[in-house]
Structure formats: C-alpha cells, structure tokens
Amino acid sequence: MPAESNMSTHSDPQSSETAFLEMRDVVAGYGNTTVLHDINIGVENGQIACLIGPNGSGKSTLMKSIYGFADVKSGTITVNENDITGRSPQENLMAGMSYVLQDASVFPQMTVHENMLMGGYVFDDDSQAARRAEELYDEFPILGDIRNQNAGTLSGGQRRLLELARALMVDPEIMMLDEPSIGLEPRFIEDVFDRIKQLNNLGTTILLVEQNAQKGLSVADRGFVLASGEIKFTGTGTELLNNDEIGRLYLGG
Structure with a gap:
C-alpha cells in the first residue's frame, strides 16, 4: 500500500498548535558530536506515540x-x-515528566516498596510518597502482593512493571519509555504493552522507543521513523504499519 496522503516523509503535520509535546528544528547530541538533525515532531495530549528505526539512528538521544x-x-x-x-x-x-530508561534501573537490594518510595523522593515528606504508592498498588495489585520482596529476586516482567509503576509516583503528564520490551520473554511482552495502554487510559501521554516495531506501532496513535538522526516518516501507527516501504526498510516485511 502506498503512503497515505496525510502521511509525511519529513516534517510532522501534527507538529503545530495542537501538539502537547513538540520538538521544532531540534539539533542535539553530546558535546561536539551531533546525533539529531532538524527534528520536528508533535504529540497530542493523551496520545501514545512510538519512535522506531534501526540501531544507532538516534532514538534514545531524541528521548x-x-x-x-x-x-x-x-x-x-x-x-x-x-x-x-x-x-x-x-x-x-518535578514538572511532571517521567523517563523509564532502557537499562534495568531497579535497586536490587531494596524491596519493591522501597523502590516505589524512591520514585517519590521529590515529595516533601515520606507519608506523601507512601500514600501515592498505595494508590498505585490498587492499580497494579501484583506489586502490592510482593511489596516486601527484594527487587533483585523479581522476574524480568515484574521488574519492568515495577519501573513503570515507580515512574508513575510523580503522577506524570508525560511518560517516556525507552525499549520497554527489551530483554523480556515473549509471554511478558504482551503484559507490558497491556500496562502501557492502561497507563495511557489513566490519562498519561506516552512517548516510547521500541525495537519491536510491529508491537510498538500497534498500540500507537502516532508513529515516527528515525534513521541517521532524521525523521524519515510520520503518520498514525496504522499508516506506518501498512506502508510497504516502511515495512520493507524497517519492519522486516
């Protein structure tokens, strides 16, 4: 199927006054090294947006x-x-943004509950963090059941769920997830993406980077293809999934 008429091959048509999160003409990198070139993207409030592309294309740098x-x-x-x-x-x-890194970031010698409290370290007092943790245990009962268990003993899927819940401690408006399915057994990947949809249903805008491009785009309202530090395609998740060129170049189709 050819690219649909409202799919862009360069700048994002949604990068406008309707965008909640917007990058406009962004050039970025580290020190003297430039990784991203003239990035333009827009994500509306309440959307799930997915960024895909080959290794080394600059996805994590964009986040x-x-x-x-x-x-x-x-x-x-x-x-x-x-x-x-x-x-x-x-x-x-402090302003209500959370970022779940690609690498495992739980504290293995701490309990699940202690890890959760670490996510609320910006609060004025410990009791506020404890109350927020209890609210999240209602949303994620499995974590409440294992709250006294050391995080180092958790399965990969449980650790990722803990990372997602801990990032919600600050009740973020935007959550950024870098490779949420990386290193997980297939049986856990579906659960993680169900949780991502659950977070979104709670009102959180989500920007995720996902190597499993098919899976990431399948839950996304908005999709971006990044290659060599540049946005090559933008569109809805469905449009990108159904585009033959994108399938051939980036989805293994």
Missing part, C-alpha cells in the same frame, strides 16, 4: 534531548506550550 540528558544545540522543545529546551532532568521530574 534524552527532551528530558535533559543530551545537549540541545538549536531548536526548541515545548510541553503544553512551555519551553523546556535544556531543562534539567530534575526540573523535568
């Missing part, structure tokens, strides 16, 4: 440039019309 872990050399990044370009990770967390 890190939003959150403050990479250097934005030019361009602007806005959330809800507020310029957050160059804002520190701490400031972004």
Whole structure:
C-alpha cells in the first residue's frame, strides 16, 4: 500500500498548535558530536506515540534531548506550550515528566516498596510518597502482593512493571519509555504493552522507543521513523504499519 496522503516523509503535520509535546528544528547530541538533525515532531495530549528505526539512528538521544540528558544545540522543545529546551532532568521530574530508561534501573537490594518510595523522593515528606504508592498498588495489585520482596529476586516482567509503576509516583503528564520490551520473554511482552495502554487510559501521554516495531506501532496513535538522526516518516501507527516501504526498510516485511 502506498503512503497515505496525510502521511509525511519529513516534517510532522501534527507538529503545530495542537501538539502537547513538540520538538521544532531540534539539533542535539553530546558535546561536539551531533546525533539529531532538524527534528520536528508533535504529540497530542493523551496520545501514545512510538519512535522506531534501526540501531544507532538516534532514538534514545531524541528521548534524552527532551528530558535533559543530551545537549540541545538549536531548536526548541515545548510541553503544553512551555519551553523546556535544556531543562534539567530534575526540573523535568518535578514538572511532571517521567523517563523509564532502557537499562534495568531497579535497586536490587531494596524491596519493591522501597523502590516505589524512591520514585517519590521529590515529595516533601515520606507519608506523601507512601500514600501515592498505595494508590498505585490498587492499580497494579501484583506489586502490592510482593511489596516486601527484594527487587533483585523479581522476574524480568515484574521488574519492568515495577519501573513503570515507580515512574508513575510523580503522577506524570508525560511518560517516556525507552525499549520497554527489551530483554523480556515473549509471554511478558504482551503484559507490558497491556500496562502501557492502561497507563495511557489513566490519562498519561506516552512517548516510547521500541525495537519491536510491529508491537510498538500497534498500540500507537502516532508513529515516527528515525534513521541517521532524521525523521524519515510520520503518520498514525496504522499508516506506518501498512506502508510497504516502511515495512520493507524497517519492519522486516
């Protein structure tokens, strides 16, 4: 099937006044190294957006440039019309943004509950964090059942669920997920994506990077294909899944 008329091969038509998260003409990287070139994307409030592309294309750098872990050399990044370009990770967390890294980030010697409380370290007092953890145990009962278990003893799927729930401690408006299915057994991948949809249904806007492109695009309202540090295609998740060229180049079709 050819690309549909409202699919763009370069700039994002949704990158406009309707975007909740927007990157406009962003050039970013690390130190003297430039990784991203003239990135334009827009994600509406309440959407799931998925970023796909080959290894080394700059997907993680794009996420890190939003959150403050990479250097934005030019361009602007806005959330809800507020310029957050160059804002520190701490400031972004305080402002209601969460970022679940690709690498395992649980504290293995701590219990599940202690890990959850670490997600609320920005709160003014421990009791506020404890109350928020209890709310999340209602949403994710399996974590409540194992709250006293050391995180180092959890399965891969349970660890990823803990990372997702811990990122919700600050009740984020936007959650960024870098390769949520990486390293998981197939039986856990479906559960993780069910949880992602659940988070979205709770009102969280989600931007995810996913090597399992078919799976990522299947849950996405919006999709972006990144290659060599540039956005090559944008469209709905369904449009990208049904595009022959994208299938051949990026989906193994």
